[in-house]
Amino acid sequence: MVFYKGRRGDIISRLPNGKIALVNKRAERIPKPGEKWVCRIDFEKPKFAVVTPIQRIVKKPVYKVIQYACGHSKKIRLYDKEMPENEEPEIRVTKFSDVCEKCKENCKHENIENEIDLWDFGLIIRTVCKGCRKVIEEIDFSDVINENKGFFGTDFNKVREAVRQRISDPELQRKVLTEIDKEEQYVKEYNEKLEQTNKLSQKREEIIDKIKRFIKENYEDYKELQFYGIEIEKDRIRYPIGITKVIDKEIGPGFYEYSTTAIYNNIHISEMSEELRKLFEEYHKISKELDVINQWLIENRPVE
Ligand SMILES: [Zn+2]
Ligand SMILES: [Zn+2]
Numbered sequence: 001m002v003f004y005k006g007r008r009g010d011i012i013s014r015l016p017n018g019k020i021a022l023v024n025k026r027a028e029r030i031p032k033p034g035e036k037w038v039c040r041i042d043f044e045k046p047k048f049a050v051v052t053p054i055q056r057i058v059k060k061p062v063y064k065v066i067q068y069a070c071g072h073s074k075k076i077r078l079y080d081k082e083m084p085e086n087e088e089p090e091i092r093v094t095k096f097s098d099v100c101e102k103c104k105e106n107c108k109h110e111n112i113e114n115e116i117d118l119w120d121f122g123l124i125i126r127t128v129c130k131g132c133r134k135v136i137e138e139i140d141f142s143d144v145i146n147e148n149k150g151f152f153g154t155d156f157n158k159v160r161e162a163v164r165q166r167i168s169d170p171e172l173q174r175k176v177l178t179e180i181d182k183e184e185q186y187v188k189e190y191n192e193k194l195e196q197t198n199k200l201s202q203k204r205e206e207i208i209d210k211i212k213r214f215i216k217e218n219y220e221d222y223k224e225l226q227f228y229g230i231e232i233e234k235d236r237i238r239y240p241i242g243i244t245k246v247i248d249k250e251i252g253p254g255f256y257e258y259s260t261t262a263i264y265n266n267i268h269i270s271e272m273s274e275e276l277r278k279l280f281e282e283y284h285k286i287s288k289e290l291d292v293i294n295q296w297l298i299e300n301r302p303v304e
Contacts, residue, residue, distance in 0.1 A: 001039050003031040010055040020048045027052045055084045070099035099132050107132040114172050117177045120302035121150030139166050156184045190300060197293050204286045211279050213241060232283055238264040
């Protein structure tokens with residue numbers, strides 16, 4: 001409740017229902033005009049109420065404290081917040097892995113380390129100060145790495161040559177070259193698998209064509225449709241021979257929602273000729289191989 005001076009000079013307030021609130025004569029603390037207090041309502045009469053102020057509400061700042069790695073910290077006043085006067089101001093602590101601005105300025109960069117940042121699309125060598133994390137030197141290799149394809153379109157020997165020219169420290173040079181060897185190995189393996197999937201997919205397409213042709217020639221009810229496809233399941237081959245309307249749900253008496261569904265014809269393996277069975281087995285063998293390679297490609301895809 002916010003208190004103010006009434007017409008007769010006494011300190012009063014209003015209840016949320018608009019009723020005048022007078023301060024209890026026995027109250028230990030009397031609010032000053034403009035102050036905000038948490039009050040207890042002692043009693044209410046039809047025209048007024050008597051209250052006892054319990055706790056003064058004041059505005060206190062909320063602080064943000066940044067703790068730096070060097071042990072220094074910075075206190076920033078964020079905003080003011082209303083709270084009971086006996087409560088401590090709120091402090092939010094944020095820890096930084098960096099040192100403070102002053103330590104950064106005064107750093108002599110005596111303790112430095114090298115960072116090799118190699119990913120599928122680039123290579124950057126950084127000399128970084130361990131104390132202030134400042135990058136002292138940066139060697140970029142983007143001019144010898146394919147802009148769009150990264151290491152997937154790069155001549156690795158050119159990169160090696162650039163490493164030998166631009167990095168003088170023999171220890172660092174050796175480390176970088178090792179990383180490049182690893183990347184080359186990975187790119188090679190990835191490309192090989194990619195080529196394998198292309199070959200296998202093409203082979204599987206050819207088998208499906210053969211199966212289609214076989215069905216066309218040997219089964220009378222075959223119809224070529226615009227959505228023509230073929231599904232090979234464990235014990236049968238499914239191929240669509242038409243479409244039909246099916247009731248999805250009843251939306252009212254006599255009203256239905258329809259959707260169209262394909263009608264399939266099934267050929268069971270037991271009905272298959274030896275020729276079709278062989279195609280079928282081959283199809284499954286290739287599919288399994290493809291699954292394994294595709295899984296590898298997904299798990300080892302390039303990182304941008
Ligand atoms: Zn500091
Ligand atoms: Zn430094």
